[in-house]
Amino acid sequence: MRATSEVISPGFSFSKWTRDIHPRRNLSVPNKGEKRKRLYRQRRAAGQCTQAGCSAKPEVGRCKCQKHLQDMAKRALKDRKERIANGVCSYCGTRPQFWGRKCILCRQMYTSNPLPIGARRALREYRNAEAQHSFAQIQNKTRAVAIKLLAGRKVVGEQARALRLYVGVDDGKWRTYSEIAAQMKVSKEWVRKLLLPSKITLASMVEGKLPWPAYERKIGYRVGNESR
Numbered sequence: 637m638r639a640t641s642e643v644i645s646p647g648f649s650f651s652k653w654t655r656d657i658h659p660r661r662n663l664s665v666p667n668k669g670e671k672r673k674r675l676y677r678q679r680r681a682a683g684q685c686t687q688a689g690c691s692a693k694p695e696v697g698r699c700k701c702q703k704h705l706q707d708m709a710k711r712a713l714k715d716r717k718e719r720i721a722n723g724v725c726s727y728c729g730t731r732p733q734f735w736g737r738k739c740i741l742c743r744q745m746y747t748s749n750p751l752p753i754g755a756r757r758a759l760r761e762y763r764n765a766e767a768q769h770s771f772a773q774i775q776n777k778t779r780a781v782a783i784k785l786l787a788g789r790k791v792v793g794e795q796a797r798a799l800r801l802y803v804g805v806d807d808g809k810w811r812t813y814s815e816i817a818a819q820m821k822v823s824k825e826w827v828r829k830l831l832l833p834s835k836i837t838l839a840s841m842v843e844g845k846l847p848w849p850a851y852e853r854k855i856g857y858r859v860g861n862e863s864r
């Protein structure tokens with residue numbers, strides 16, 4: 637057979653030519669899926685089980701007879717088991733699983749929160765750990781400055797004793813005003829007064845955040861309400 641380009645003239649359209657000599661091609665020939673859908677609708681309208689070739693009546697409110705419903709359920713269960721074994725979404729069978737049996741997209745159809753409980757818990761624990769870690773770093777930094785202050789004898793006497801206990805120079809444990817008051821056998825208010833000058837000095841020396849609430853940095857402003 638000669639190549640098409642040898643026989644065709646300029647302006648020749650192969651598709652037009654086929655249309656002219658094969659008029660049936662103009663009719664839209666339904667593909668397999670469309671045929672199946674049409675058959676389904678016909679059987680449904682006629683009140684038959686929609687399984688091709690089945691003459692039984694469908695179950696009430698269903699589109700198939702009991703036997704074919706059971707077949708369908710068995711097939712669905714088999715598909716599900718295979719998908720789970722292959723590690724893909726049990727619903728769509730295409731995308732990978734996400735924190736469970738379904739993929740990230742199919743999961744949305746069954747839940748209100750896009751993130752599963754396990755993921756949310758993991759995130760929360762991670763954030764808590766981060767916060768604890770950074771607070772511990774702030775405490776360590778402030779303790780180091782306090783130790784310098786004590787070594788340079790910038791704070792002495794009862795004030796120094798209170799500060800040593802407060803930042804935990806000896807055991808690395810920060811103490812509350814109540815704990816210091818109990819150890820020094822003084823009132824909580826007296827502990828606050830003893831610590832106030834040291835805390836103001838520390839606030840001016842420590843860069844960034846402090847391990848106690850920020851309002852204490854404003855001298856004389858509600859300092860009596862602190863708990864630490």
Ligand SMILES: [Zn+2]
Nearest residue numbers: 685690701704
């Ligand atoms: Zn049937």
Ligand SMILES: [Zn+2]
Nearest residue numbers: 725728739742
């Ligand atoms: Zn899916």
